[in-house]
Amino acid sequence: MLGVDVGGTFTDVVSVRDGRIEVTKVASDPADPAAPVLAGARRLGLDGATVFNHASTMGLNAVITRTLPKVAFLTTEGHRDILDRGRIWRPPARQSDTSWRRSFGDVARPLVPRYLRRGISERLLADGSLRLPLDEEQARGQLGVLKRCEVEGVAVCLLNAYVDPVHELQLRELVQETLGGDVAVSISSETSPLAKEYARASTTVVDVFMKLIFTGYAHALDEGLREAGFAGELNFADCAATLLPWDEALEKPFRIVFAGPAAGTRSGAHLGEALGDRNLVCCDVGGTSTDVSLVVDGAPFVDNTFELEHDLVINALSTEISSVGAGGGSIVSISHSGDVVVGPGSAGSDPGPACYGRGGARPTVTDAALLMGILDPDAFAGGALRLDELRAHEAFESLDTPLAFEERVGFAFRIAAANIAEEVTNVILRRGGDPRDFTLLAYGAAGPMLLPAALDLLHVRRVVVPPHPGNFSALGLLSSDLVYYDSRSAYVPLFPESAPRIEAVFEEMERGLSRRAGREGEVRRSFDGRLFGQSWETPFVQVPDGPIDVAVLVERFHETYERRYGNRFPYIPVQGVSYRVELRVPSEKIGFAPCEPGGVAAPPRTIELRHFGAEPIEAAEYERSALPAGARVAGPAVIREGLATTLVAPGQTAEVGSLGELVIEAAA
Amino acid sequence: MIRDLSPAEFDQRYGCDRFTATVLTNRFGYVVEHMCARLLTSAFSPILRDFYDFAATITGPPAVGWPTPAMSASIVLFTGTMADSVRNSVEEYGVDRLGPGDVIVANDPYRNGTHVNDLLFVRPVFHEGELAGFVNMKAHQLDMGGVVPAGFSIAKKNVYENGLVLSPRALYRGGEPVPDTWSLIFDNVRFGEILAPDMLSIVAELELGERLLAETIERYGAAAVHGAMAYACDAAAERMTAALEAVPDGTWVGEDLIDCDAAGDDEEYRVRVTVTKRGGRAEVDFSGTSRQARTCINATPLDAKTTVGIAFKYLFDPEGWFTSGAMRAVDLVIPEGTVVSALPPDGAVFAYWEQSQVMLSAVLRALAQGVGEAAIAGDRGSADIHSATGVRPDGSPWISAAQVGGEIGAYGGNRHGDADTQMLSYQANGIGVAVESVESEVPVVVLRHEPLPDTAGAGYNRGGASMLRDTLWLAPAQHHLMSLRYKRAPGFGVHGGGDGATGGIWITEDGDETHVAGMDEGVYRYPYRRPFWETGPGAMLRYVTAAGGGWGDPFEREPERVLRDVRDGYVTVAGAARDYGVVVTGDPEQDPEGIAVDREATERLRSAR
């Protein structure tokens, strides 16, 4: 099996064959994105591979850089500005920042400029009744304008179309008649028939973009793989890193707009299952930021929406990921009052930290780790890059502060760790959890180096560095099931007489899913509901198999509400809002090879760590591959492997677990 | 300057080293954010979850002078009130009476600012038997009694109509609930079964905050924690002073007004401020402000402190958590008995936020004369909240609160660019409600909701436009209005920019249009000539919000940006020529990509000004 993660700069390809993991990295090519993927795949070999699982940031990158095809938006007359409005709110932390603008608003960078958003004379009401029939003459007039503007795609989202698609279907015919069959069209009642017009509209717009971006690419990829001898299944990962067969993904491609970090969480859940650890906080520390996500009760914490930018919401199931502006490339600066500040600015990969020697002059966290002796200048990123200590030194020297040199370096490293620790705590608390119930999984190139240093601030149970921390995210692509899914909305009070209506909604979706999947699988129903008087929904209330029993749904709702938010309101009636069905087909997954137990670890080399305190300290240096299961390493120590270095701070111990994972705990 | 302190001096002054001070400053901010994060998930009420109508702070103990080193990024309207109200409440209750596990509550606006619905919760934190600080939350409660359910009316005439007033008292003592206090509250408020879980959640968040602060003290020691509190406040004070020093000295006057109160349109209410800036200090004097209004549109001095703090933070120190130190460089001078310093029992305070809007306008107008390019144009100036109630054919009541009136409106332009049109207001933030959600609950159809062309204050960077919203009411309805700023454009222009348009409200029924509120050919249409507006089925309600002001000379605006506005319908061809001196040719409606700037004609028009 193979997994490929197409990033903005690099494309990572992972192959697992007979338990052996092989990885290769190729430069991404925005002009011909399929070519590097195929090159990487050929390099690792496709013979006998059963699955080829694909994730990419292509969709998200296209949106956030606004490298987008010209698309129009049609909606009910008088409402074309729902796309400028969003859900109104500003990020709370930016309330006193007068430079803030809604990133997708008309005065910033709208996805569809206002003149390509056109109103259509028609109106359905919330109960599906007809207020105003669709005025075909008027619609043709508007489509004439779009034809003159030569749009490549059209997104249609009419008010209350989630109740009845009749006008959207009619309008789609008019669009195809006027603009031709080649134009990409998505209608909201098919793409995402959920209530609340803004998210449905933006979902439909993003869907059209993704059709234009992914359709040709996916066909080229499939064809190329077949030519290279691949006979298995090509699957695309969605925003929750569940897998969709590629042709199914193309039906509603908004779902695959972004799938990188979610794979890491999926990988965490998969490893957690093997380790018997069901509550994890997953921290992927990269060059510019740290992605924090949760595995709760064995499953990734998934949300029913995804935000591409602040409040640019689409109705895609997505793993909830919080990003902190602290990573290896985070820039160290001095505040007005003389504080050492880490981030949010980053040196990125180009020019990168000063020690990369590519022209970066400002000090970064990686520079600090190098000066502290944690990183080996000759063995960074598997020896791909030699780090220049002199430049790191100069960068820290250049800071305008009376602080002594060793303090600048030591503070920078510890503040980076503290920033991540605070955000990790916030993510857990926001989800109603208690950090003391969680294991922290540290991965990404800089995770194993930074996170153990934050252990004493975190109050988590322990820190675990998984096997292959540098490729851990990509391995998540080989840790998931195939899932076909569908959802729709109907505001239905959960009273006993509502059962037939709810049953009908589920059955209709299930018929469609089995038709699309054409195979057997496990069917799971769930719904999003709310307490009367609330404006938001509580998602993913599981619906038991068998005929709908409303009393059970209500009870399940209260249980879910309590688990998610910590309270229970049994005396307030519940309203069903959206209903969801998934058909799960098991797919081949990676297994974690047991690590051989062994005796005492090989005698380590001794190195010097600096800037932890006033004096340098001696630390043991280990090769991770030489550590057998059961081996215990007392800090201070560093454990090296190809793409990562684990720091075991003074006062901590690391123990090698049965699957080769490193378990780091504060010494008792 | 703090940054120049030697390590020894720093330790001496703040009881810890620089690294610890940095980490602890950050910690304080996160402790309040953690408390809010949890309340946001556990609260029942939309006003907390969708509108962040709450805040959390940390306060140092009396022995170190009650510093407030961190205030959550939630509602800005509580910003200036928290430091004073925590100190005042604890002192009135009695510092000596406090023990571990206590929670003090209070809500009197004349003591604490804002309004009675905002209940302040204070929990002392002890360390080794000593009072080591406080964690606090203030949060809007759905109801506090009074004559109007939920309180949202501007017609209440005194404290008796307004609701229950709680002087500081114990809600918990030693971890045990105090029945007298719980009963006092729940014997007097409506919707108790919804209030109770919100209040219990708040108490749980206080416990979390207490635990986090106590752990921090345990780990770093009380001296370091208290030193870092002082450090956080000193650093904020220094940033403000330095920012003020960078502005030329001066004395500037700004004023703005509220049209009327609900007792009559015979009196306008003016807020006047004189801002004096000398070196790194400033003073804001409210002399010349109108006496208090006869209905509950008044505010209190702590609300004035909030607004001045926000204006200064916007202009001079936009980053980071708000601390009590930010106001060290600024004094307020406030006459008693004004609309911003009303007194009981007749100076009723409920819609304090409308007064905060006017104060902000006055302060920003004054500062615009001194800060040059940094000036900020006025926003739409009001929350323009509408509510409607009625009864369905089956006899069940319905209510629409703050959903389909003028709640969404424009910001003003500033040096960073054009302003967004669809926001709340400068001092409010929240999640807007979906049309489909409203229509599924209330017998209303939103016919249109869109910006009006040529309304935005013109400028090199323009303001946001007026938002028009037409709603069709399918059933009989009573409409309650809270619109107070339609006489004069609240969206003032700055730095050479133009004012935004004014707003208004209309009702059309059986073909007859009534101008409910706003200016009608020089005549003010007073919206409170009726206590509420009744409509029958099929009536249409129109709201037009005021627009935001422009920043900078509109004739300097690049013609391409004007062209884009014409193409997008924010500016008409005629408006482009009149307001921007840009001549656009073509038909923006039918051939939006075919329109163009006539360079020569533009040149002529612009040079002829």
Next chain:
Amino acid sequence: MTHTFPRPGERHLSVERRSVAGACPECGAEQLAEYRVLGDGGWFDVRKCQACLASVSREPAPPFGSYLPLGLRIAREQRT
């Protein structure tokens, strides 16, 4: 014992600053005045230089400025 604060008769209200003799220790200007302010730490009766805004003295004023709740007043006056 009144506890009501009647609505002021004047339409607009002002704070009076009482000029006092003396020079500002910071800038030397002989422009000192006394009045009440609300600042960091609450209400203060201040003596301030009107030229440079330096405070010559800041005496804590009652916690709610001019407002004294009747209940607190009774409690204070009845205290033995």
